[in-house]
Amino acid sequence: MAKKIYYEDINIGDAMPAFTSDPITRTHLVRYAGASGDFNPLHHDETFVAMFGMPRVIAHGMLIMGITSRAITEWIDNKCLKNFKVRFSGMTEPADLVDFENTKARATITVTGNVVNKFAEGGENRIQCDIQAVDALGGVKLTGSFIAALPSK
Amino acid sequence: MADKSKLGMEFPTYTFEVEKGKIAEFAMAIYQREDKDQVSPLYVNQEAAQKDGYRDIIAPPTFQTCFPTWAAGGLMPIIQALGINLFKLLHGEEEYTYLGAIHPGDMMTGRAKVVDMYEKEKKDKPGKFMEFTVIETEIRNQRGELVIKSRSTLVER
Numbered sequence: 192m193a194k195k196i197y198y199e200d201i202n203i204g205d206a207m208p209a210f211t212s213d214p215i216t217r218t219h220l221v222r223y224a225g226a227s228g229d230f231n232p233l234h235h236d237e238t239f240v241a242m243f244g245m246p247r248v249i250a251h252g253m254l255i256m257g258i259t260s261r262a263i264t265e266w267i268d269n270k271c272l273k274n275f276k277v278r279f280s281g282m283t284e285p286a287d288l289v290d291f292e293n294t295k296a297r298a299t300i301t302v303t304g305n306v307v308n309k310f311a312e313g314g315e316n317r318i319q320c321d322i323q324a325v326d327a328l329g330g331v332k333l334t335g336s337f338i339a340a341l342p343s344k
Numbered sequence: 345m346a347d348k349s350k351l352g353m354e355f356p357t358y359t360f361e362v363e364k365g366k367i368a369e370f371a372m373a374i375y376q377r378e379d380k381d382q383v384s385p386l387y388v389n390q391e392a393a394q395k396d397g398y399r400d401i402i403a404p405p406t407f408q409t410c411f412p413t414w415a416a417g418g419l420m421p422i423i424q425a426l427g428i429n430l431f432k433l434l435h436g437e438e439e440y441t442y443l444g445a446i447h448p449g450d451m452m453t454g455r456a457k458v459v460d461m462y463e464k465e466k467k468d469k470p471g472k473f474m475e476f477t478v479i480e481t482e483i484r485n486q487r488g489e490l491v492i493k494s495r496s497t498l499v500e501r
Contacts, residue, residue, distance in 0.1 A: 213376045226366075226373035228413030243431075252435045253409050257374030260405040261384075269386060269445075270397065275405055276439035276495075 193268045198309070198316040198341040207304040207320055210262035214286045214295035215250055223254040250283040255300060255332045259324050262302035267339045273317065277335030283326065296327035307336070315340035346477045346500060347427040348461050355425070355456040358416035364448040366410070367403050374404060403446040408483055408492055409438075411454055419498075422456060426477060429500055436476065437497035444491040451486040459495075475500040 213219075220234050232239035234251050256277050263272065286298040304322035311317070317340050324332040368380045371387035385392035386402050393401045412418055423430055446452065460478035465471070476499055483492040 215376070219373070219376050222376075223373040226370040227410045229409075229418065253406060253438070254374065256438060257370075257404065257406045258376075261374055264384065264405065268396070269384075269402060269405065272405055272442055274439070274441045276437065278437045279435055 193264060193266055196267055196271075196341060198318070198343050201306055201309065201318055201341065203306055203309060205306045207263070207266045207306075207322070210265060210302045212258050212300040212302075214291070215254070215283060215298040215300070216288065217248065217285050220248065220250055220254070220285060223251055223257070227251065227253060229253065247284050247287070250285060250298075252279040252333070255279075255283060255324055258300055259302050259322060259333065259335070262324075263304075263320075263322070263337055267341070271339040271341055272337060273315075273340050274338040275335070276337070277322075277333040279333050281326075281330050281332050283330075283332055297330065299327045300324050300332060301327070304337075313340075316343055317341070346461055346475050346498075350426050351458055351461050353425065353458045355416070355422060357453050357455045358412060360411040360415040360452045360454070362403065362446055362448055362450040362452060364401065367401060367407065367448065370407050370410060371404050374406070398445060398447070400447040400449075405440065405442070407446060408440070408452070408454075408494060411452055411483065412456070412481075416454075416456075422479060423498075426458065428475075428477065428498065432500045434499040434501060435496070436499035437495075439495040441493040441495075442491075443493070444485070444489055446485070446491060452483055452491070454481045454483045454494075456481045 224230050224234055229251055234248055240248055284297055286295040302324045304320045306318050306320050308319040317338055319336055319338050321336045323334045368388050371383040375383045380388045390401050456479050459480045462476050463473040465473055476497055479496045481494045482490055485491050
């Protein structure tokens with residue numbers, strides 16, 4: 192759960208605390224498939240993706256969005272979140288357990304963000320924060336933004 | 345290529361019953377954890393949620409992604425109705441506007457509608473176009489309250 196943050200304490204340009212995921216493994220993909228109900232074989236079946244010439248399965252984009260939502264709600268309260276949008280820009284391949292140390296970087300997602308606007312809307316004091324999720328090799332997975340209504344002192 | 349005459353098309357209303365266990369399972373998946381004690385207590389602990397002003401535990405911000413997959417066959421009915429080529433399909437964008445909380449026991453309904461279809465020329469391949477289809481869904485609870493508006497952009501490469 193997030194600590195309480197007040198509108199007056201946030202300035203345009205402020206960074207949200209960076210959040211880094213665990214290296215994503217195929218087991219995480221299977222867990223997300225079961226939880227979300229998205230059983231597209233692209234996300235768990237190596238023999239399926241081989242038909243498209245892909246070397247390995249890829250993570251659900253919505254898992255990366257879910258990890259990003261965790262990053263946001265570790266900073267601001269869930270109840271403050273008013274809008275959350277992302278554009279998916281890169282696929283995420285899981286780490287290979289057989290060569291974990293050399294493959295974990297591509298599967299480790301860091302979420303960062305910066306406050307780009309403060310404004311009043313609907314009787315609330317709101318901030319807009321631009322966000323991105325990037326792997327440890329610099330590959331961008333998604334970009335987006337969220338809007339939060341913050342309490343005032 | 346998506347059939348542009350389908351702009352405005354609405355899909356059948358789905359109903360999804362929110363279960364406590366499903367919320368915990370979803371939270372564990374996005375937290376990459378095997379134990380529900382390792383996710384935010386708001387998703388698994390009624391007392392913690394009530395202390396934060398909710399009447400019961402709440403669902404994570406992207407939880408509604410599992411409503412159409414479990415209750416409406418996922419994207420397949422939409423892809424088939426619109427004639428989208430599955431092998432060229434990408435999930436381009438996803439947006440949620442939050443108007444209320446989702447709790448265990450809620451009966452959520454959603455009705456997807458095709459609200460926009462457009463194309464953009466590929467930067468690296470002039471004369472070739474990518475097709476975009478935008479699906480909006482109003483997600484309501486059993487009291488008819490609009491809880492979430494979702495907007496998904498599907499892309500055909």
